[in-house]
Amino acid sequence: FTLKVPEEENFLTRMDREHAEKYDLTIEGNALRLTGSIELGSTRRVGELLEKSPGVQLVILESDGGNIYEGRGLARLFAAKSLATRVETRCSSACTIAFSGGTHRSMAQTAKLGFHQYKVDADYDIVVTNPLKEQERDLQRFRDAGFNEAFLEQVFASRPQEMWFPAPDELLAAGVVHEVVAAGGNGQ
DSSP, X not given: OOOOOOOOOOHHHHHHXXXXXXXXXXXETTEEEEEEOBOTTHHHXXXXXXXXXXXXXXXXXXXXXXXXXXXXXXXXXXXXXXOEEEEEEEEETHHHHHHXXXXXXXXXXXXXXXXXXXXXXXXXXXXXXXXXXXXXXXXHHHHHTTOOHHHHHHHTOSOTXXXXXXXXXXXXXXXXXXXXXXXXXOOO
């Protein structure tokens, strides 16, 4: 009598699947919508979807954040593909990094962009991570995206457990967004 060993999902495949379950990617006409947490593998999956959908010109972000490294990867991807970014509801923390990669950045009048200090939020040791150095990297990214210095002085002023939501007119004046549209508006 021989027992059949159950086939187990490869660890990396399982982790990729579990991360992907924390966000949704949908194509809506010429727009790609990312909803949920920015997770490990997000940049790769978004890149694959963009390759299959060459008509996409806009990325709509709805996220409370996630992995800052993936946020940076998304920002580089959006910039390399000359994509516009938009927030219709909320985009906080690592999502704002991804948002900064848009060649034209817009938000709905009622949307919120949220900024705060970084923290290591893992239940395991991360040896080479220094939140202050990571903040400096993203301040430079924001500078390169055209955010003004007075605004950047406030970006990481809120503690990690808090969130700063600047008003749309502040975001326009600071160069964070290029356009504020009516909710559901079609501006780009």
